[in-house]
Amino acid sequence: MPRTAAKSDTAPKASFAARLNAAASETEHLLDRLLGKTLAEGEIARPPRIAEAMRYSSLGGGKRLRPFLTVETAALFGVRREHALMAGAAIELVHCYSLVHDDLPAMDNDDLRRGRPTAHKKFDEATAILAGDGLLTFTFDVLGRPETHPDAEVRIALVTGLARAAGLGGMVGGQMLDLAAEGRFGKNDTPQGEQDVLTLQAMKTGAILKFCCVAGAILGSAPKAKHEAVSRYGQVIGQAFQIADDLLDVEGDAATLGKAAGKDAALGKATLVDLLGVAGARARLDQLVKDAESALAPFGADATTLKEAARFIAERRA
Amino acid sequence: MPRTAAKSDTAPKASFAARLNAAASETEHLLDRLLGKTLAEGEIARPPRIAEAMRYSSLGGGKRLRPFLTVETAALFGVRREHALMAGAAIELVHCYSLVHDDLPAMDNDDLRRGRPTAHKKFDEATAILAGDGLLTFTFDVLGRPETHPDAEVRIALVTGLARAAGLGGMVGGQMLDLAAEGRFGKNDTPQGEQDVLTLQAMKTGAILKFCCVAGAILGSAPKAKHEAVSRYGQVIGQAFQIADDLLDVEGDAATLGKAAGKDAALGKATLVDLLGVAGARARLDQLVKDAESALAPFGADATTLKEAARFIAERRA
Numbered sequence: 001m002p003r004t005a006a007k008s009d010t011a012p013k014a015s016f017a018a019r020l021n022a023a024a025s026e027t028e029h030l031l032d033r034l035l036g037k038t039l040a041e042g043e044i045a046r047p048p049r050i051a052e053a054m055r056y057s058s059l060g061g062g063k064r065l066r067p068f069l070t071v072e073t074a075a076l077f078g079v080r081r082e083h084a085l086m087a088g089a090a091i092e093l094v095h096c097y098s099l100v101h102d103d104l105p106a107m108d109n110d111d112l113r114r115g116r117p118t119a120h121k122k123f124d125e126a127t128a129i130l131a132g133d134g135l136l137t138f139t140f141d142v143l144g145r146p147e148t149h150p151d152a153e154v155r156i157a158l159v160t161g162l163a164r165a166a167g168l169g170g171m172v173g174g175q176m177l178d179l180a181a182e183g184r185f186g187k188n189d190t191p192q193g194e195q196d197v198l199t200l201q202a203m204k205t206g207a208i209l210k211f212c213c214v215a216g217a218i219l220g221s222a223p224k225a226k227h228e229a230v231s232r233y234g235q236v237i238g239q240a241f242q243i244a245d246d247l248l249d250v251e252g253d254a255a256t257l258g259k260a261a262g263k264d265a266a267l268g269k270a271t272l273v274d275l276l277g278v279a280g281a282r283a284r285l286d287q288l289v290k291d292a293e294s295a296l297a298p299f300g301a302d303a304t305t306l307k308e309a310a311r312f313i314a315e316r317r318a
Numbered sequence: 319m320p321r322t323a324a325k326s327d328t329a330p331k332a333s334f335a336a337r338l339n340a341a342a343s344e345t346e347h348l349l350d351r352l353l354g355k356t357l358a359e360g361e362i363a364r365p366p367r368i369a370e371a372m373r374y375s376s377l378g379g380g381k382r383l384r385p386f387l388t389v390e391t392a393a394l395f396g397v398r399r400e401h402a403l404m405a406g407a408a409i410e411l412v413h414c415y416s417l418v419h420d421d422l423p424a425m426d427n428d429d430l431r432r433g434r435p436t437a438h439k440k441f442d443e444a445t446a447i448l449a450g451d452g453l454l455t456f457t458f459d460v461l462g463r464p465e466t467h468p469d470a471e472v473r474i475a476l477v478t479g480l481a482r483a484a485g486l487g488g489m490v491g492g493q494m495l496d497l498a499a500e501g502r503f504g505k506n507d508t509p510q511g512e513q514d515v516l517t518l519q520a521m522k523t524g525a526i527l528k529f530c531c532v533a534g535a536i537l538g539s540a541p542k543a544k545h546e547a548v549s550r551y552g553q554v555i556g557q558a559f560q561i562a563d564d565l566l567d568v569e570g571d572a573a574t575l576g577k578a579a580g581k582d583a584a585l586g587k588a589t590l591v592d593l594l595g596v597a598g599a600r601a602r603l604d605q606l607v608k609d610a611e612s613a614l615a616p617f618g619a620d621a622t623t624l625k626e627a628a629r630f631i632a633e634r635r636a
Contacts, residue, residue: 049503050494051486101451106443125424126502129447130494133419133454137485140458144478152470159477160462167455168369176368176448184444185367 016308023071023088024064026081030089031058034142053123053131054138058096061114065313066091069212069237070219072305073230077220086148087158087215090139094166095208097135100128102175136166149219157218165211174204181269194275198239201272205245206238213237226298233295233306240288240314243281246271248317250278285314334626341389341406342382344399348407349376352460371441371449372456376414379432383631384409387530387555388537390623391548395538404466405476405533408457412484413526415453418446420493454484467537475536483529492522499587512593516557519590523563524556531555544616551613551624558606558632561599564589566635568596603632 014022035055067088074084103110103118104125111121120128142148143158164170177200179185213234217227250273273281292310296303332340353373385406392402421428421436422443429439438446460466461476482488495518497503531552535545568591591599610628614621 047491047494047498049498050491054486101447104447106447124502126497127494129419129422129424130490130497133450134486134490136451136454137481137490139481140477141481141485144474144481152474155474156462156470156477159458159474163455163457163459163462167459168372168452172448172452172455173365173368176365176445179444180365180367184442 016305016312019072019305020063020065020068020309020312023068023085024062026085027064027067027089027092028059030085031092034089035059035138049123050127050130050134053119053127054134056122057100057119057128057131058093058135061116062092064088064092066095066208066212069209069234069306069309070215072309073213073216073234074219075216076230076299076302076306077216077222077226079216079219082147083149083219084216086142086145087219088212090142090148090158091162091208091212091215093135093139093142094162094171097132097139098166098171098175100132100135104128107175107179154218154221158215161211161214161218165207170203170207171205174200174202174207178204178269194272197270197272197275201242202235202238205242206235209238209241210234229295229298233292233310236288236292236295237310237313240285240292240310243272243285243288244314244316246273247278247281247285249273289314334623334630337390337623338381338383338386338627338630341386341403342380344403345382345385345407345410346377348403349410352407353377353456367441368445368448368452371437371445372452374440375418375437375446375449376411376453379434380410382406382410384413384526384530387527387552387624387627388533390627391531391534391552392537393534394548394617394620394624395534395540395544397534397537400465401467401537402534404460404463405537406530408460408466408476409480409526409530409533411453411457411460412480412489415450415457416484416489416493418450418453422446425493425497472536472539476533479529479532479536483525488521488525489523492518492520492525496522496587512590515588515590515593519560520553520556523560524553527556527559528552547613547616551610551628554606554610554613555628555631558603558610558628561590561603561606562632562634564591565596565599565603567591607632 032055035051035058067085070088070091071081071084074087075081099113100119102108103113104120110118112118116122118128119131123131139162140159143155143162145155148158149155166172181196181200210231211234213230214227216222217230222230249271272284276284289310293307296306299306350373353369353376385403388406388409389399389402392405393399417431418437420426421431422438428436430436434440436446437449441449457480458477461473461480464473466476467473484490499514499518528549529552531548532545534540535548540548567589590602594602607628611625614624617624
């Protein structure tokens, strides 16, 4: 997709790439400000090493797809962009914490992330564990602030929704299922069939991606039917994201990905690509993009960017 | 202190021990219900191993001092006991997560906690990391529920306050300073003087203990002066708690403590006991108990239990 310069990141005609890049840049600046301010304004001294590790693990990388989804779904409901960016930044903090902890030696034992040393390689294991804890905790500090939304009911709905998407029934439980799928806790735990793989993925990565979209509806106090429409969209693109990820794991290389490739096969983990084959997985992806577009039908042309996002997620190469 | 049977845990004449035990028992049942319900009611299957690890790490042990402080400060402001218990349970979840992560091999590397194997010994390191993450995340799910308080403004104030007490400027930052005090990151980071030790302790354990008391004031929408009075009380008992802990580390044994003793000396970490001597530390403790009592003066006889709590914290033997 060609990039075009956009005068304003909210201009209706801005290209998809321009809108994605604008949200990424705004998220980067916001996280930088939030993490910097926290360090400077306290009544008691902060240890610089962990502050540096938290900044290292959350700044300077990534497509910021999650905040982008929150910004774009929020735009459907006329939410002020600065509110959507705060909520998006909070979700991104959860995403960054999960990468730090998942990369740990006791977990996935990865040395490389976004082309840079992982946090425990750059610092040390204890610092990485604490930096992850600090990022997760900071998420709820950010969500609780009036800058995120003036209405406390809206802020608490974001807190509850994100805690559930990130917790035992979502990301944390999904990571546990993923470790079980490697046979860590005995063969009995290893998922085998398509439904097991879909459940694992819906929890590990799907729940947060879905919540990114639901967050836009919460911020905009969306009516029930439209809330459900973006929720359905979020669920479908979560599935598409994971199949695209699994295809990249099979077809990609470390230089493009900025992380190790071929890990699933090496660990004997089942993916939809194994179960459906590459062609089958691609066909499933195409269907999911169509499902995402259908889910957005009630919004008409307002949802053009989100429709493009579904295709972007399905076709991404890194 | 003699135990007397209390007909009701809220009876004004119930002994301190009876009130402490009642709050502990109610917290245990509440956590059991909250963690059990979460497992049963989900739309997608939960991995049993991590659910078991979360229950193992938060049920069946501890004095539940933190929920007790929230329940008793909340009682000063006429808060419904079930609301105070929900907030107290949420704080206890943060406390339990911090123990699980602090015990990890990369952190304090402890094998024993409350007389039982630590989570990573009972399960494994990956499960312990994820169980801690799950408990921390679940904290904010619990705080966000209307059962904690009907007013969303109150719930969001609890979210923000606890996130700050637990985060970089509080517990997480304090644990980082504690690791630095062991010389983990080079000698330059090692605190030496009394102010350094006080700062470390105010962050690592003091911030949460103080917040337990502030939470009672938040739940009760306390007027500013009374909010500040319980905040001051909480700060003082946080200091007393840590000095008592340091005295136990010098004088206690593993059988009484349910965890390893003498660790601070072995690691070369400075404590107030090193800096003031045992007699000096005891004198400081006495002063802190008097300060705690003064802070509570505005509440008169209503604060009798909290005054007893200050003495209990200073004189505890385990």
